[in-house]
């Protein structure tokens with residue numbers, strides 16, 4: 449049973465740690481966050497509804513907390529989906545969905561969202577706040593269609609904030625910077641079709657396992673030989689599939705990966721090199737290559753004025769220690785929100801030895817209450833600071 453509490457006066461762990469543990473047990477893929485959506489809706493219904501309005505959009509949720517005399521609107525966005533990873537944590541509250549795991553902290557992001565929401569139900573401010581629980585961040589990307597959705601238009605924030613857990617930073621710290629924080633991304637799916645055959649007669653077939661191996665190695669030469677060493681780009685092939693049996697030459701193979709760049713022009717360059725290399729493979733290995741770039745995300749670009757103001761406020765209040773970080777090659781479809789709405793994303797320190805997308809990641813839960821307090825205090829200060 450979930451109960452809510454006053455987040456500003458808390459001296460012991462809040463119920464939002466327990467909420468995170470419950471969310472952790474029900475990780476679901478993008479646009480299939482049905483249980484997660486229901487869990488969040490059930491919790492929201494436990495709150496006093498006087499100032500609340502709730503809408504659903506696909507498997508996502510929008511909540512409006514009405515201010516007392518609104519002049520503007522703040523926004524907090526949390527992503528909802530899990531990853532296809534078999535969990536290997538030491539938790540007693542492991543995933544109940546075999547083969548799926550919250551290994552990117554979205555359970556933490558959502559529980560923090562509910563904590564901030566609870567705070568403002570209990571301590572309303574002058575201004576309105578939109579809470580955006582967004583599906584499909586890991587793919588195919590819920591941010592862009594949610595931004596364009598009818599449901600969000602009259603609750604569009606004037607300033608928006610999101611956070612992402614950071615295993616490498618201690619609890620009690622956050623890290624951010626004005627400008628680019630996360631990279632441009634593009635998914636990459638390459639299907640190779642050759643000619644299958646008997647393992648003993650390779651000269652009569654075109655083996656797509658061999659072609660796939662060559663291609664994986666060649667793709668890395670784009671990074672090492674085509675990209676200016678002072679620029680940055682990543683190509684990761686995270687999955688290879690090919691063939692049917694050990695003594696059958698593979699007719700088909702498939703590579704699945706992702707491209708990361710710090711500029712749109714470098715993304716164009718990487719894609720044109722992939723196309724040139726694969727055209728060469730078609731000739732060299734007498735096969736057919738089909739490329740699909742899947743979901744593409746814009747860079748996460750923090751608005752300079754809003755971010756610098758937030759960083760100054762964090763230094764002044766000392767609620768957490770601020771680290772001015774460099775950009776990372778992670779991707780986030782929150783970049784679409786930041787393209788339209790001034791705001792920022794920051795890393796939340798949850799110090800843990802295993803990184804994002806690792807089956808053993810165990811974020812330090814003490815960061816949950818701290819983040820609730822930080823964002824609640826920030827929105828309150830921004831709202832109070834504008835009083836005439």
Ligand SMILES: CC(=O)N[C@@H](CCC[C@H](N)C(=O)O)C(=O)O
Pocket residue numbers: 552585586587612633634635705706707743745777778779780781804
């Ligand atoms: C924060 C984080 O880990 N985000 C994901 C976003 C994935 C975008 C897309 N599905 C892709 O793989 O390119 C990341 O992997 O950085």
